[in-house]
Amino acid sequence: MASRKLPPEAQKIFDKYCHNFVMRLKKEDAIKMFTSDFKLSEKQAELMFDIYDIDKNGQLSQWEFKQFYTNLGEFAPELFEAFEKLKSGSNEEGEFEKAWDVLKTVKNASGEVTKDADLESLIKAAVGEEKKMDFGKFMNLFSRIKQSRS
DSSP, X not given: OOOSSOOHHHHHHHHHTOSTTOSEEEHXXXXXXXXXXXXXXXXXXXXXXXXXXXXOSSEEEHHHHHHHHHHTGGGHHHHHHHHHHHHTTSSSSEEHHHHHHXXXXXXXXXXXXXXXXXXXXXHHHHHTTTTEEOHHHHHHHHHHHHHOOO
């Protein structure tokens, strides 16, 4: 069963921005945390806040932060860098072929690149029939690759 607690290093980061022992971060504190501790730009930090403020109450709870940290954590800047490569020269979405070129070098939890057949299956599942990949699909795919061990 998965642990309900944050890893100590993540708890330390979260605690730096808590006030009066309230285990929620106001939006401005969460943005500051994302920019300072995870090296995201202001725009990227706002996007992460909007995605991970799951209950849309304008605050980032410890549980919501755990979702971010578990899915991306220290790899958040790499996610944005990879997505920028994907959409360079196109609109806000990337295509299947470009996704392949970008993701074939992303290392998984074991420190290895994903096997071609596995990567192809993951990308096909993510892009669907329209063969386009927006940021949400890309983030999901990227975090699946980062967390896999094969």
